[in-house]
Amino acid sequence: MTVHSFLIFDRRGKTLFSKRYFQVPGEEEETEAQRSDQQKLIYGMLLSLKELCGTMSPNDDDDDDDDGGGGENNNSNNSNGGSKGDVQLIKTGAATLYNFETVSGLRFVLYTTAETSVGRTASATSVTSPSVLSPTAGAAGTTTTGATGTTTTTGTPILTAATSGMMGATTTTTTTTTLPTGTGGSTNTPLASPPSSNPNLNSGHPWSVVPNTTTIMTHPQITAQIRMSLRHIYEHLWVNLVVRSPLYRPPSTTSSSSTTTTTTTTTTQSLDFLKATNFEVSLDNYLKGMPWFR
Amino acid sequence: MSKSSASTNGATLWAKTPKANAELFSLTYGSLVTEVVRDADGNVNEINEQLEKIGYSIGIRSVDEFLAKSNAAHCRSLQDTAQVLGKTAFKMFLGIDCDVQILSPTTFSLIMQENPLYLFVELPENYKETLQYAILYCGIIRGALEMLNYKVECTLVKNILKGDDVDEIKVELKQILQDGAGDDYKED
Numbered sequence: 001m002t003v004h005s006f007l008i009f010d011r012r013g014k015t016l017f018s019k020r021y022f023q024v025p026g027e028e029e030e031t032e033a034q035r036s037d038q039q040k041l042i043y044g045m046l047l048s049l050k051e052l053c054g055t056m057s058p059n060d061d062d063d064d065d066d067d068g069g070g071g072e073n074n075n076s077n078n079s080n081g082g083s084k085g086d087v088q089l090i091k092t093g094a095a096t097l098y099n100f101e102t103v104s105g106l107r108f109v110l111y112t113t114a115e116t117s118v119g120r121t122a123s124a125t126s127v128t129s130p131s132v133l134s135p136t137a138g139a140a141g142t143t144t145t146g147a148t149g150t151t152t153t154t155g156t157p158i159l160t161a162a163t164s165g166m167m168g169a170t171t172t173t174t175t176t177t178t179l180p181t182g183t184g185g186s187t188n189t190p191l192a193s194p195p196s197s198n199p200n201l202n203s204g205h206p207w208s209v210v211p212n213t214t215t216i217m218t219h220p221q222i223t224a225q226i227r228m229s230l231r232h233i234y235e236h237l238w239v240n241l242v243v244r245s246p247l248y249r250p251p252s253t254t255s256s257s258s259t260t261t262t263t264t265t266t267t268t269q270s271l272d273f274l275k276a277t278n279f280e281v282s283l284d285n286y287l288k289g290m291p292w293f294r
Numbered sequence: 295m296s297k298s299s300a301s302t303n304g305a306t307l308w309a310k311t312p313k314a315n316a317e318l319f320s321l322t323y324g325s326l327v328t329e330v331v332r333d334a335d336g337n338v339n340e341i342n343e344q345l346e347k348i349g350y351s352i353g354i355r356s357v358d359e360f361l362a363k364s365n366a367a368h369c370r371s372l373q374d375t376a377q378v379l380g381k382t383a384f385k386m387f388l389g390i391d392c393d394v395q396i397l398s399p400t401t402f403s404l405i406m407q408e409n410p411l412y413l414f415v416e417l418p419e420n421y422k423e424t425l426q427y428a429i430l431y432c433g434i435i436r437g438a439l440e441m442l443n444y445k446v447e448c449t450l451v452k453n454i455l456k457g458d459d460v461d462e463i464k465v466e467l468k469q470i471l472q473d474g475a476g477d478d479y480k481e482d
Contacts, residue, residue, distance in 0.1 A: 102361055102362075103366075103368060104357050104358055104442060105473060238358070238362075
């Protein structure tokens with residue numbers, strides 16, 4: 001799996017930090033304007049998705065709704081670092097965008113390609129919840145670090161204890177909509193029941209995918225790992241190196257120039273002052289240490 | 295977040311954070327206030343305003359640090375926020391145990407029995423009634439909550455230096471700000 005780029009957005013949509021790790025061979029260098037447009041689009045997409053999902057989800061439950069390329073929006077528990085209803089990852093056929101949003105509105109975004117697809121066979125992969133598979137429940141476990149939820153897959157529950165026991169839960173990002181017909185990629189039967197909560201945690205529903213799907217699968221462990229890393233970047237690198245730096249100027253919440261900011265040209269300021277901190281170096285070192293980073 | 299979990303969280307965080315010398319803290323603030331007083335030339339309102347602004351700058355930076363260090367749950371209401379603020383945040387940063395009093399759905403009070411800022415401090419007669427020494431906290435609260443989309447107004451209701459027995463900060467919610475795209479984004 002290759003990491004393409006890493007971005008940090010603040011609450012107002014300004015890109016605080018961006019770094020490209022991987023250049024597609026043959027692709028020409030983007031211009032400044034193109035890059036800034038792209039960043040604005042990414043921010044806009046995340047913001048709109050969040051608002052949309054906020055209006056759609058009832059209070060405590062989380063209705064999963066994917067469309068198109070698959071947006072995963074889950075009921076994560078707090079050990080995962082996010083609140084319920086956060087946009088956690090957005091997945092297309094070619095790439096995945098992982099998002100970690102803090103309560104203060106900072107968004108840490110990691111854009112990667114070529115997810116390792118985990119699945120024993122194309123024919124029968126199942127998503128199981130530990131509570132259901134009793135003998136292997138312990139093993140299947142809690143995909144460690146407060147795993148993110150899984151999207152729903154429809155169909156009759158097929159327990160394949162073997163796969164689940166070994167692999168832990170795997171998910172498929174099928175495009176399920178509320179209508180029983182439609183969706184791409186897999187043959188779905190109507191939703192058995194709404195995915196009310198993180199199946200890895202407490203639901204009694206084992207999910208399974210109808211065989212012979214060709215969808216790329218997202219290993220929730222990887223998702224959880226990556227989001228934990230994003231969180232670590234926030235907690236340790238960003239806070240220690242940037243927020244504590246004397247040059248740091250948090251975004252003002254009022255659009256009018258307040259009396260505290262002496263200059264209004266804070267837009268270029270933040271990116272520049274980051275070079276004065278160790279942030280980029282530490283970030284690079286940290287990411288290179290990650291097993292999923294290549 | 296329940297009251298007790300907020301305070302236990304605060305206590306554990308306080309134990310974990312590296313401590314600074316309380317005297318250093320208090321004396322540094324004291325000298326800062328002295329400077330501000332000297333600059334303001336007797337205009338007490340301006341002094342208070344300056345101190346509050348200093349607090350505001352501290353608050354907007356502290357909030358990220360607080361969120362990163364503590365695993366505070368997402369607050370569902372202002373009451374939750376008040377509990378987390380009073381029990382966890384104040385405890386973590388200052389080691390103070392605050393009492394939280396909910397006065398109304400949009401107002402709450404933080405009551406402090408003791409204040410590390412007041413170590414060695416005595417206000418002169420001419421400033422005793424008017425100078426709000428702990429208004430720094432008001433600024434911190436205002437800044438921190440603003441970063442979390444709460445626009446609040448903080449006032450020092452009771453003041454130990456004035457003769458009251460506790461410090462009381464009243465926090466009133468004015469507006470809930472919308473998370474939105476800023477000017478930069480809306481440019482084109």
